Amino acid sequence: MKKITLILLLLPFLSFSQKITTKKDRVLIDEKEVAIFKEPVRDQYQLFDLSGNKQFTVEYKGMSEGKTILNQWLLLTSADETKKTEIPYEVLINSLSPTRIMLHLISAKYGLFDKNGFNAAKIETFFNTERESIGDKTLKTKMEVVASKKDKEEKIARYRPFVKMDGTILFGGTAGTNIVGKAMSSTYTAFGNNNTVSIYDLDNIQVATARATGNMNNEVEVTLFNDSKFSYNAEKRFAGPDNSSFVKELVGELVYRDITLGRQAKSYNQNLLNEKIKLAKERSRNIYNANGYAFDEKGVRYDGIITAQFEKLDINQTGDTQVVDAIDNYGKNVSIKYKNEKGKERTITLQAKDNIKFYVKNSDGTETAFEGMKVKGDAMKKLSNAMSLGFNNAYFYRVIYTSKENSVLVDPVEDDRFVIKLKSKSEGQMVDKRNNDKLSIQLAEYLSGCKNLASEIKKGAFDLKNSENLINIVNEYNDCK
Numbered sequence: 001m002k003k004i005t006l007i008l009l010l011l012p013f014l015s016f017s018q019k020i021t022t023k024k025d026r027v028l029i030d031e032k033e034v035a036i037f038k039e040p041v042r043d044q045y046q047l048f049d050l051s052g053n054k055q056f057t058v059e060y061k062g063m064s065e066g067k068t069i070l071n072q073w074l075l076l077t078s079a080d081e082t083k084k085t086e087i088p089y090e091v092l093i094n095s096l097s098p099t100r101i102m103l104h105l106i107s108a109k110y111g112l113f114d115k116n117g118f119n120a121a122k123i124e125t126f127f128n129t130e131r132e133s134i135g136d137k138t139l140k141t142k143m144e145v146v147a148s149k150k151d152k153e154e155k156i157a158r159y160r161p162f163v164k165m166d167g168t169i170l171f172g173g174t175a176g177t178n179i180v181g182k183a184m185s186s187t188y189t190a191f192g193n194n195n196t197v198s199i200y201d202l203d204n205i206q207v208a209t210a211r212a213t214g215n216m217n218n219e220v221e222v223t224l225f226n227d228s229k230f231s232y233n234a235e236k237r238f239a240g241p242d243n244s245s246f247v248k249e250l251v252g253e254l255v256y257r258d259i260t261l262g263r264q265a266k267s268y269n270q271n272l273l274n275e276k277i278k279l280a281k282e283r284s285r286n287i288y289n290a291n292g293y294a295f296d297e298k299g300v301r302y303d304g305i306i307t308a309q310f311e312k313l314d315i316n317q318t319g320d321t322q323v324v325d326a327i328d329n330y331g332k333n334v335s336i337k338y339k340n341e342k343g344k345e346r347t348i349t350l351q352a353k354d355n356i357k358f359y360v361k362n363s364d365g366t367e368t369a370f371e372g373m374k375v376k377g378d379a380m381k382k383l384s385n386a387m388s389l390g391f392n393n394a395y396f397y398r399v400i401y402t403s404k405e406n407s408v409l410v411d412p413v414e415d416d417r418f419v420i421k422l423k424s425k426s427e428g429q430m431v432d433k434r435n436n437d438k439l440s441i442q443l444a445e446y447l448s449g450c451k452n453l454a455s456e457i458k459k460g461a462f463d464l465k466n467s468e469n470l471i472n473i474v475n476e477y478n479d480c481k
Contacts, residue, residue, distance in 0.1 A: 018115055020103050027103060029115040037103075045102070047113075054079045055118050056127075058102060060089065063138045065149075068233070071138040074102065076127075083127040086134040152256045159260065161251040163244040169199070169251055169261060180261035181207065183247045188240045195238040197247055199254070205265040210250050212238040220250065225265050226272075230257065273315075280313040285413045287360060292367075294336050294358035296350055304338030306360060308370070308396060310412040331395040331412065334358050334370070353394035355426070369399040371409060375419055377430040377442050397428070401471045404478045408470045418470055420446065422477075431464050439464045447473070450480035 018029045027035040027047075035055075036048040043060040057077040063070045072089035093104045106112045111122045160173040167183040170176040179202070186196045199208040210222045218234045232253050236245045254261070281288055292306040310331045334356065335349045350356040352372025360368045374394045397409035397419050409428065411417035420443065421428035429446040431439055437460070444458035453476050456462070462469045 018107075020100055020107060022097075022099055022103070027113075029107075032115055034115060034117050035113055045099075047118075049118050055123065056112070057081075058106065060098070060102065061086070061135060062089075063135075063142055065142055070141055071134060073134040073138075074105070075135070076106075078123075078127050085127060085129065085131050087131070088134065156252040156255050159255045161248055161255060163247045163251060165242055165244055167244075167247070169247075171260075183243075183251075185238075185243045185247070188238065188243070197238075197243070197250060199247075199251070199261070201261040201265050202263055203266045205269075207259060207261060207265050208250075208254055212246075220253075222250070222253070224259065226268065276315045277313060280315045280317075283317075284313055285310050286313075290360045292336075292358060292360040294334060294350055294356060296348070296356065297354040302336045302338045302348060304336045306334060306336055306358060308334040308358070310396070332372075332392075334372075334396065351394070352396045353392050356396075358396075369402075370396045370412070371399055371407070371421065372396045373419070373421060373428045374426070375428045375430045376446065377432070377434075377439075400467065401474065403474060406474050406478060408467065408474055410467070416465065418467060420470060420474065422446070422449075424449070431470065436460060436464050443473075447477055450477050453477055453480055 021028045021031075022037070025036055025038060026033050027037055033050060036050065036052070038046045038048070040046060045058045047055045047058065049055060056079055059075045059077070060072070061075050062072045073086050074089050075084060075086050077084050087105075087110070089102075090105055090109070091101055092108060093101060095101055095104075107114060110126055111119055112126060113119060159171045160176065162170045162173055162176055163183060164170070167185070168179060169181040169183055171178040171180055181199055181201045184198045184200070186194065189195055195212040195214070197210045198206055199210070201207050205225055207225045208222055210220050212234070213219045213221060218237060219231055220234045221229065221231045223229050230253075234246065234249055236249045238246050251261075287306055287308040287310075290306045291304075293301055293303040294306065295301050308331075312330060332352050333349050334352075335347055336358070337345065337347045340346050350358070350372075353374065354372065356372040358370050360370070362368060372394055374392065396412065398412050399407050399409050401408040405423035407421045409419040409421060411419075416433060418431040419428040420431060425446070429443055431443065440457050440460055440462075443464065444454040447454050447457065453473065457464075457473070462473060464470065
């Protein structure tokens with residue numbers, strides 16, 4: 001058999017204690033002759049029993065593309081040549097002899113012969129078993145590889161990358177003037193695996209880092225600016241002072257993967273950020289560019305597009321939307337883009353502290369109301385505001401129930417933080433995460449206008465964590481005589 005590159009598959013070695021050897025045209029197992037083999041042509045073996053009866057033919061097959069071996073397999077043909085089948089060429093023993101490897105495979109894994117000679121039943125079963133054609137599958141793969149290689153060459157040819165000795169990267173060939181980046185190579189180390197090249201674009205963004213592994217396949221591992229990775233087997237090796245050929249091939253690999261340097265990375269990063277912001281907005285409880293209307297402190301109505309931000313955006317999905325390191329205005333303002341009486345576009349910003357109300361029109365025809373107000377019992381709603389000289393505890397809350405202009409509201413972000421607001425009072429009463437005992441005392445005082453209801457609340461008759469109970473409290477207050 002001709003010299004071939006053996007693919008050492010990571011398969012467990014089969015338990016097969018018998019030792020197969022060859023001597024002239026004989027196959028021996030544990031020094032006992034069990035078969036005769038002939039090699040009429042290179043890589044083809046005909047196997048006979050000791051009486052000279054032909055059993056089958058084994059032929060090594062392999063397919064490569066350039067220096068890359070795509071696959072190796074064995075083609076077996078029955079003695080009467082009416083049946084053929086293919087099996088993977090697997091290395092199951094430590095041996096430098098392809099003949100021994102092949103014989104061991106068909107004996108140990110497929111049981112076609114052993115120390116007692118050929119097994120007719122297993123040979124018959126072997127040839128009657130349907131198998132996928134490895135040759136056809138590999139040919140298809142080769143055609144795909146060739147087509148891909150052609151596409152790759154044509155794509156790179158459109159840019160014609162060229163690298164000067166100083167590392168300047170250009171498109172347009174040796175006479176090109178379109179500078180797109182810069183390459184910086186590490187100091188060359190013979191037989192080293194830390195020879196690296198860094199590729200920078202015109203914005204000085206490190207677009208790619210390539211490491212020559214130094215293995216026999218001349219593999220290069222590349223990490224891109226967006227943290228994706230790929231590898232390729234380089235035709236050019238990482239060299240000494242002049243590394244332009246290696247870098248040129250590297251740039252070609254980048255171009256093939258649509259990494260064209262210039263200012264591409266900056267644009268990519270900005271687009272990625274924009275997409276993260278878009279998704280963060282969708283995940284948030286904020287309102288962006290919604291149809292609706294609002295009333296200012298004088299009762300003037302503004303119809304238009306509403307934007308209200310109740311929480312900071314969690315762009316990187318950390319789960320953290322709290323603002324604790326700066327004074328913020330989340331939940332305190334609402335902006336309305338509207339058209340004035342002359343049809344000119346204007347934007348007005350209204351503040352919760354002025355008891356503003358605004359309404360968002362939903363797609364199903366309903367409306368969601370928000371009301372701005374100061375609240376009692378929640379002076380530390382925002383930790384960051386505690387140190388603000390302009391501190392005010394006025395925020396917008398979403399209305400979940402209103403009767404006789406007395407309302408139950410909820411924090412737009414925290415679903416377990418409620419507010420009861422009476423028409424007769426300028427401030428609302430917060431019903432937050434504190435225990436019922438403390439909340440009951442404060443709420444009873446807030447609703448003291450209805451003595452019987454206030455007394456029941458103070459005695460703990462209501463679970464104040466339940467929004468339905470809060471709605472019942474408002475209704476009972478409205479019915480109070």
